[in-house]
Amino acid sequence: MAVTLADVAARARVSAATVSRVLNGNYPVAQSTRSRVLRAVEELEYVVNGPASALAAASSDLVGILVNDIADPFFGIIAGAVQAEMVDGAGEDRTQGTPGHGQKLAVVCNTGGSSERELTYLTLLQRQRAGAVVLVGGSAEETETYGTGAPGSETYGPAAVGTGASGAGASGSGPAAADGSGGRRAAVGPGGGDDSRAARPPAPGSPAAAVVARLSRLAATGTRVVLCGRPPLPVTGGADGAAAPDPATTPATLAFDNHGGARRLTEHLLSIGHRRIGYVTGPPGRSTTRHRLMGHLDALAAHGVPHDPSAVAHGAYDRAGGYDAACELMRRAPGLTAIVAANDAAALGVSAALRDAGLRIPQDVSVAGFDDLPFCADTVPALTTVRLPLQEAGARAGRLALGRERPPHGNVTTLRADLMVRQSTAAPGRGVPG
Amino acid sequence: MAVTLADVAARARVSAATVSRVLNGNYPVAQSTRSRVLRAVEELEYVVNGPASALAAASSDLVGILVNDIADPFFGIIAGAVQAEMVDGAGEDRTQGTPGHGQKLAVVCNTGGSSERELTYLTLLQRQRAGAVVLVGGSAEETETYGTGAPGSETYGPAAVGTGASGAGASGSGPAAADGSGGRRAAVGPGGGDDSRAARPPAPGSPAAAVVARLSRLAATGTRVVLCGRPPLPVTGGADGAAAPDPATTPATLAFDNHGGARRLTEHLLSIGHRRIGYVTGPPGRSTTRHRLMGHLDALAAHGVPHDPSAVAHGAYDRAGGYDAACELMRRAPGLTAIVAANDAAALGVSAALRDAGLRIPQDVSVAGFDDLPFCADTVPALTTVRLPLQEAGARAGRLALGRERPPHGNVTTLRADLMVRQSTAAPGRGVPG
């Protein structure tokens, strides 16, 4: 059917082995032979058979990029940066005449944030013997205790996401203090509350646990695994061995400082006088959702502002989620003078809801987002938000996946999250009417 | 190293062939044997070797989706819809226990709109023996004659993109009437001006030509090729054979009615009284750019409004391009009462530029976009635009790629483009000051 190596070899009057060596450029070949082979390749329009070469070489040039939502620019920007890194980086000893040879095929897969689909794609990629896998965006977490943010919901209790100062293994510390009554963690310094701690171990048997297991196996079989905008993998193996995480098998991680960014954002609002601040969360069961909310709550606690559960509404990372959650907040938490959304898209929805209710931004109510997507500067009023270095994160993830950049000590890097104050936040106004 | 079929076979005490049959579910196997095999698969955590099976079966489950800009929601939405179709559709006779088996690995590749990178990815996909390739978004075109839109620039001359009523093979009809003096095409009925005609043939030897060639070869070797939001492939082979396009080798095409949508949008503005209408184009050398501009110009011509080349500024499909182009328009074309942008993101930039110049929308100047991305409804004021059925396009493209939907007669479907009138357009105001 298709042209094969043997055809090229015949035409160039050499053996298949020689053609292979020319094409892979990893072995000395006489210049004259080389050009003869190259010409035959051209004339025959030969294209390497990827599966065959992957089979023989036990490796492929596939690199998978898993994202939660491909339609969300947050992921698009990161994925684009990863891909750009792959394309640029592979141009070194390319054999001219065979375009794409030596290139990585960086492909993005859309998981919709579901661990099941994540698992499906990981399996598919493992089947293809992908050389690397980059997972972008928050990981799924258990959500049994997810409710309305009321006291007793340990999921969001400050203790569960402490600064580390409260001791290791805090996950069993119970529901206490979820209402923010404990100001004991007020001294959280900068950098003390990032997302670089390992994610909470998922329930055994859950899809999330399966993802973790499969990632370890991938890493163990030579596939580079990179986590980008995602917390480090939980330490597995709990009871049996207490085995220290093997650096070779521990995925390189680039975590955003979601917690710190959220904290600084809320601190900004507090500093300009707000006391009744509403919060619209992301979807339940996502690490990012939890980290951002915790940053917000920690800021409140640190400033002695009691946490009012009714000021937290559960939303999603999109416009509709923000809109609905804002409506709910207006209904049940009158007096709010500011609303923080878990990301920019949700903030857009919040703004729309407020406007539809006849409230002005920021004169009546302040609004803030998170991520600083490109459109933030263009909204009216321009949105106060937290800037995440998406491009940089993607580029570094790409380099890590290629092995062109050494992972940092401990395999975890935390990327800064900078406050961007714009026009959507101002001193408290009349607030949401009661 | 890794677990192989033979390992599973040994453990299940059957032959490798039987294991293969169980896994592929395409052949009868006794229930008892089947479950024994499945258990062995589980216990050994066996994962099929994709390359090996692709080699043996001479096909793979890889499907490539090529987009111009993965960070642009326009592409993200379509790509997401394509992927969703792949995931949902394959659930039929999945062998429980081997997640992902029988699934397609739909992957998106970011071309940046460059034919070179498009070619690179096509080569890579061809190497992997991808089962299908979906190309999303306008194709690259030659741009030698691209200038300031002045008369004489045949690239944008109405004749080059006629309704078909003016006879076949109109591409040589010269630069006449580019100033809109000919109202002869005023009677363009609905659906008469879509993008379903074949794209202009690229210059021989250009990367764009190479893309066309490679697509034909892919199609000829059994890879399904689908064009989505992209004009049909130009008819190749010009002089020699005049071979009628082989339906089996002609890619299925889903084209948006860019031309008609743009025309209707400008007609809307004309109908509410605008006469001095500015236009911000997309990047040069893209079919979409040309089609949309032509729709605009045709509407002007049809209404007897002379075309003023200085009212057309060349931009890009992003916010920055819109901003800069709008600034240029304000400088050189005073008196504009409306500005149409080639897409929504650019419209955002146009709006920002106008606002920065102290102009109100729509009281002073009306603004319109194209695509109707989700954020359009949330801008202030809400953006008048043209809605493209992105989800539907992606879903159908996915089904075509899977062979689950028959391509239409002639292999080309044109998707509607509906005018969405919102608050950013109104009766002419004071316009751009001179």
Place this chain on the structure above:
DNA sequence: CTGTTAGCGCCTTCAA
């Protein structure tokens, strides 16, 4: 229904 037998196209020693 199940086992046996050949390759699929390429890479990689091992010789020459």
Place this chain on the structure above:
DNA sequence: TTGAAGGCGCTAACAG
């Protein structure tokens, strides 16, 4: 520097 030969892991006839 080049050729010959074996095998990567799986699938697809063909027998039984």
